[in-house]
Amino acid sequence: MGFATIDEQLAVLTRGVERIDTLEELRRKLAASREQNRPLRIKLGLDPTAPDIHLGHTVVLRKMRQFQDLGHKAVLIIGDYTSRVGDPSGRSKTRPVLDAAQIEANAKTYFDQAGKILDTRPEKLEVRPNSEWLAQMTFADVLKLAGQMTVGQMLKRDDFRKRFEAEVPIGVHEFLYPLMQGWDSVCIRSDVELGGTDQTFNNLVGRDLQRNAGQEAQVVMVMPILVGLDGVEKMSKSLGNYVGVAEHAHDMFGKLMSVPDPCMANYFTLLTSVPESEIRVLVDPARTHPMEAKKRLAVEVASAFHGRAEVEQARVEWEAIHQKKAATGGLVVPADTPTVAVGRELFQDGKVPVVRLCVHCGFGATNGEIRRLMAENGIRLNGEVLSDTTAAVAIKTGDILQRGKRKFVRLQVDS
Numbered sequence: 001m002g003f004a005t006i007d008e009q010l011a012v013l014t015r016g017v018e019r020i021d022t023l024e025e026l027r028r029k030l031a032a033s034r035e036q037n038r039p040l041r042i043k044l045g046l047d048p049t050a051p052d053i054h055l056g057h058t059v060v061l062r063k064m065r066q067f068q069d070l071g072h073k074a075v076l077i078i079g080d081y082t083s084r085v086g087d088p089s090g091r092s093k094t095r096p097v098l099d100a101a102q103i104e105a106n107a108k109t110y111f112d113q114a115g116k117i118l119d120t121r122p123e124k125l126e127v128r129p130n131s132e133w134l135a136q137m138t139f140a141d142v143l144k145l146a147g148q149m150t151v152g153q154m155l156k157r158d159d160f161r162k163r164f165e166a167e168v169p170i171g172v173h174e175f176l177y178p179l180m181q182g183w184d185s186v187c188i189r190s191d192v193e194l195g196g197t198d199q200t201f202n203n204l205v206g207r208d209l210q211r212n213a214g215q216e217a218q219v220v221m222v223m224p225i226l227v228g229l230d231g232v233e234k235m236s237k238s239l240g241n242y243v244g245v246a247e248h249a250h251d252m253f254g255k256l257m258s259v260p261d262p263c264m265a266n267y268f269t270l271l272t273s274v275p276e277s278e279i280r281v282l283v284d285p286a287r288t289h290p291m292e293a294k295k296r297l298a299v300e301v302a303s304a305f306h307g308r309a310e311v312e313q314a315r316v317e318w319e320a321i322h323q324k325k326a327a328t329g330g331l332v333v334p335a336d337t338p339t340v341a342v343g344r345e346l347f348q349d350g351k352v353p354v355v356r357l358c359v360h361c362g363f364g365a366t367n368g369e370i371r372r373l374m375a376e377n378g379i380r381l382n383g384e385v386l387s388d389t390t391a392a393v394a395i396k397t398g399d400i401l402q403r404g405k406r407k408f409v410r411l412q413v414d415s
Contacts, residue, residue, distance in 0.1 A: 048106030
């Protein structure tokens with residue numbers, strides 16, 4: 001196989017990694033792979049518990065792609081069976097159980113989005129649902145598997161221990177989750193398993209189960225958790241501090257421009273291929289203006305999911321909206337802002353109800369959605385916030401209606 005040298009591979013593969021169990025084992029496996037002309041099997045498990053993935057999920061996907069580019073085989077485990085239990089990692093209470101139809105729908109969108117990062121050619125990627133082996137297990141098989149770990153070992157896990165000490169219920173089925181994930185490693189004979197820091201315990205269980213099964217233990221490579229746009233909590237849809245993989249280039253670029261300055265080095269390292277020597281220059285305010293560094297970050301990240309022309313257009317629009325507005329103190333809108341015709345049938349006594357106008361312009365599907373936006377000061381007319389959901393406004397051709405920071409329409413009043 002035309003692999004890079006071991007040191008060259010390690011230089012790429014260890015970038016941004018939080019923990020490796022162990023580096024010497026990884027070096028040995030890479031050397032054996034080269035000698036035997038056999039690609040390593042790189043495992044990553046994804047439980048489709050939600051329909052979309054965000055940039056936080058892509059940190060491990062990017063690491064998996066690096067292994068692929070170095071000649072190794074990615075094995076993506078779709079946890080259609082483990083999803084029925086729900087990963088207890090980082091949870092203070094038992095997860096709700098998902099139904100099979102929702103899991104299947106989520107799995108399809110997961111794969112479609114992961115395919116934006118991974119090389120999906122059959123020789124580079126193997127996709128396996130873990131129901132393939134877990135659904136075939138008898139109760140005797142489950143008892144045998146469960147007998148390979150003790151309750152004491154489970155309670156060493158931080159989230160289980162905290163719940164136990166706080167007398168918060170722990171379902172017996174939750175103890176099975178790390179064993180199920182570890183059994184995946186045995187069944188696909190993984191050489192390396194990737195995960196976030198919250199998966200460390202689960203991944204290490206796989207090493208023990210492989211040894212018990214007479215296999216060589218997998219190397220565990222743990223990636224840091226990506227901090228969200230708030231600069232404090234991990235990136236999460238529930239916290240609203242995320243950038244979705246499926247978002248439009250315009251929205252993705254705008255969100256990335258709000259990354260806190262102290263987080264930029266982390267984002268550059270985990271989400272781009274920019275050399276580390278260049279990253280040091282970009283995040284040093286004495287050598288690079290933070291605004292320019294952030295633009296570079298937004299372009300690099302967004303270009304992984306959208307065409308360069310589309311990303312460049314997003315950059316131009318962002319600059320028009322934000323930088324030129326700041327410089328002139330006036331309202332500046334993108335050159336390609338669409339025009340929306342407003343018919344006289346929308347008027348009442350010479351004015352148009354704000355909520356009705358916003359729905360007409362496509363800013364929301366329902367009156368309730370518009371009211372929520374207005375409560376958050378998310379609707380403006382010619383730069384002025386509209387917060388009274390019962391109000392009607394006088395409008396004329398050329399007025400600019402705005403939702404949030406990035407969506408504008410130019411009004412045209414029919415005569």
